[in-house]
Amino acid sequence: MHRIMEFRLDKKRFLTSLALTAVFNTIIALFLTHLGFGSGLGINFIFSQSIGLCMCTFILAGHYFVRRPSIPYHAILLLIAMPAGAVAGAFIGAHIAGIPFSEIIRGRPAFFIQILFIGILFGTIITYFFFSRERIFQTEAQLQQEQIKSLTLEKETLETHLKLLQAQIEPHFLFNTLSTILSLLESEPERGKAMLEDLTRYLRASLSRTRGKMTTLAQELDLVRAYLDIYKVRMGQRLYYTIDVPNTLREAPFPPMLVQPLVENAIRHGLEHKVEGGEILVKVQDHANGFRLIVADTGSGLVEDSVTGFGLANVRERLEALYDGKARLILEDNQPSGLKVTMEIPHE
Amino acid sequence: MNEVKAVIADDEAPLRQSLRARLSEVWPELIICGEAKNGKEALAIVEQHRPHFAFLDIKMPGLTGMEVAERIEGACRVVFVTAYDEYAVDAFEKEAVDYLLKPVTKERLEKTVKRLKQELQTGSTLPAEILHRLMVRLSREEGSGRMQYIRVQHGDGVRLVPVDEVIYFKAEDKYTTVITREGESLIRKSIKELTEELDPEKFWQIHRGTIVNVKSIARVSRSLTGKGVVRLKDRSETLTISNRYMHRFKQM
Numbered sequence: 001m002h003r004i005m006e007f008r009l010d011k012k013r014f015l016t017s018l019a020l021t022a023v024f025n026t027i028i029a030l031f032l033t034h035l036g037f038g039s040g041l042g043i044n045f046i047f048s049q050s051i052g053l054c055m056c057t058f059i060l061a062g063h064y065f066v067r068r069p070s071i072p073y074h075a076i077l078l079l080i081a082m083p084a085g086a087v088a089g090a091f092i093g094a095h096i097a098g099i100p101f102s103e104i105i106r107g108r109p110a111f112f113i114q115i116l117f118i119g120i121l122f123g124t125i126i127t128y129f130f131f132s133r134e135r136i137f138q139t140e141a142q143l144q145q146e147q148i149k150s151l152t153l154e155k156e157t158l159e160t161h162l163k164l165l166q167a168q169i170e171p172h173f174l175f176n177t178l179s180t181i182l183s184l185l186e187s188e189p190e191r192g193k194a195m196l197e198d199l200t201r202y203l204r205a206s207l208s209r210t211r212g213k214m215t216t217l218a219q220e221l222d223l224v225r226a227y228l229d230i231y232k233v234r235m236g237q238r239l240y241y242t243i244d245v246p247n248t249l250r251e252a253p254f255p256p257m258l259v260q261p262l263v264e265n266a267i268r269h270g271l272e273h274k275v276e277g278g279e280i281l282v283k284v285q286d287h288a289n290g291f292r293l294i295v296a297d298t299g300s301g302l303v304e305d306s307v308t309g310f311g312l313a314n315v316r317e318r319l320e321a322l323y324d325g326k327a328r329l330i331l332e333d334n335q336p337s338g339l340k341v342t343m344e345i346p347h348e
Numbered sequence: 349m350n351e352v353k354a355v356i357a358d359d360e361a362p363l364r365q366s367l368r369a370r371l372s373e374v375w376p377e378l379i380i381c382g383e384a385k386n387g388k389e390a391l392a393i394v395e396q397h398r399p400h401f402a403f404l405d406i407k408m409p410g411l412t413g414m415e416v417a418e419r420i421e422g423a424c425r426v427v428f429v430t431a432y433d434e435y436a437v438d439a440f441e442k443e444a445v446d447y448l449l450k451p452v453t454k455e456r457l458e459k460t461v462k463r464l465k466q467e468l469q470t471g472s473t474l475p476a477e478i479l480h481r482l483m484v485r486l487s488r489e490e491g492s493g494r495m496q497y498i499r500v501q502h503g504d505g506v507r508l509v510p511v512d513e514v515i516y517f518k519a520e521d522k523y524t525t526v527i528t529r530e531g532e533s534l535i536r537k538s539i540k541e542l543t544e545e546l547d548p549e550k551f552w553q554i555h556r557g558t559i560v561n562v563k564s565i566a567r568v569s570r571s572l573t574g575k576g577v578v579r580l581k582d583r584s585e586t587l588t589i590s591n592r593y594m595h596r597f598k599q600m
Contacts, residue, residue: 171432175431179366179431179452180360183366183451186365187362187369191362235359273409273410275388275410302508313496316512331508332507333506
């Protein structure tokens with residue numbers, strides 16, 4: 001929202017700057033009159049206001065055209081704007097006061113130079129005041145931004161944590177699996193026991209680990225294997241899977257719960273709807289500066305032009321946060337059918 | 349009394365067997381005229397055997413339990429079967445529709461069977477409008493309905509680009525250009541179609557031919573002619589806001 005408000009803030013700043021300058025001008029006029037300078041408060045007030053406001057307008061105009069000025073630009077701007085403002089202000093002041101400008105220059109050049117000198121002197125002081133004021137504003141704004149950022153980050157971390165927990169023991173998955181196990185225990189107790197072991201393996205892998213920032217690829221793929229074994233019992237002939245990882249990459253560090261959502265997705269959006277089921281291939285291979293993890297299914301794929309209700313946003317966000325934008329998640333149509341998701345992970 | 353028939357539909361064999369076993373304990377006279385492992389089979393069995401009851405798993409390949417119920421058009425009394433599913437259960441409770449929770453317990457099944465036996469006399473079925481309401485309710489929980497990915501041509505294949513990563517859409521002659529951080533590609537969807545499918549909170553139309561991702565706006569200013577101009581975070585070009593859409597920025 002901040003960025004959109006900038007335009008209006010400028011307008012506001014323009015007016016407050018002018019108003020503040022006018023106040024300073026009045027003080028300067030009073031001060032000079034008190035010293036006995038010039039020909040009375042009225043004339044001093046007119047000149048002080050017109051010179052001050054001209055300078056201020058010139059500087060602000062300079063800021064309007066270049067929004068993020070560099071220091072040399074500032075210096076040049078001030079060097080031009082202040083004398084120019086002083087001359088222009090003197091000209092306008094003379095006009096308002098009813099004194100012909102040419103008379104001032106020709107008749108009283110020393111006085112004219114005095115005006116310019118005083119104008120530039122006070123101009124510098126006031127500009128300095130504005131600059132420090134602006135810097136304080138900006139520092140405060142920056143501080144606030146930082147605070148907002150750190151709070152948002154904290155909130156996101158918490159949310160991710162919650163989402164991860166939910167993903168690990170998704171109730172629908174858990175209850176479905178338990179029902180299958182219960183029915184198997186009646187009809188085929190051996191298979192029921194085997195499935196209970198798979199579930200235990202899956203739950204242990206996802207819960208007992210401290211679930212820190214990193215585990216290894218091998219551990220993550222073990223979890224995926226347990227997950228797929230459970231589905232294998234539930235879906236029977238409708239599911240085949242292959243996990244292919246080179247030995248050299250087995251111990252590569254890998255964040256927890258990044259593959260499982262991809263596999264879950266392949267089942268839920270790919271194979272589950274398909275009467276004849278299909279295959280899931282999980283493949284890891286070396287790639288440029290890291291490795292590539294591919295989850296491909298032969299499911300129904302993404303047939304519609306626009307795809308909705310897809311649960312990979314979470315994975316994408318985590319990749320972005322964990323690898324600082326260096327990891328990628330690519331979704332493609334798999335040949336001849338289904339979806340192929342490729343995750344590119346850089347070595348750290 | 350005539351023989352009472354039922355069909356059991358579930359994609360998991362063990363669950364079909366266990367429901368069958370439970371039913372035979374609780375209602376020994378009930379004849380299971382068929383078991384279906386997907387929605388289409390269930391439909392075929394219902395058409396062939398005209399059973400009194402259909403126990404339909406909600407999540408099935410081919411057709412879901414809901415879709416089967418819709419197609420049989422009240423030909424038999426439907427009992428939905430589902431594992432833990434807050435939304436479905438909530439919907440069933442609200443519409444007073446029969447359902448069984450997996451794993452199916454004997455007590456629960458006894459209760460349901462008692463009611464089914466009573467209703468056998470009245471011959472009541474699931475009214476179409478209730479079913480319709482259920483489907484609407486459940487499909488709403490499936491997803492926000494907003495477009496999340498967009499298909500673009502990439503090399504030889506088709507990639508799915510998350511709409512979040514789109515910086516802006518720009519209308520061309522027949523196509524629309526999608527501009528992302530990684531480049532530009534053409535899609536067939538028109539700006540009008542996109543406005544209907546994209547989340548209006550995240551994507552703003554700012555011109556007849558431009559939709560911008562609010563997230564990618566660096567700032568908004570006015571040109572010398574007073575037109576609104578959008579500057580982007582990752583692109584050097586600027587986008588013009590037509591007066592028609594300027595109100596969105598003034599409000600802020």
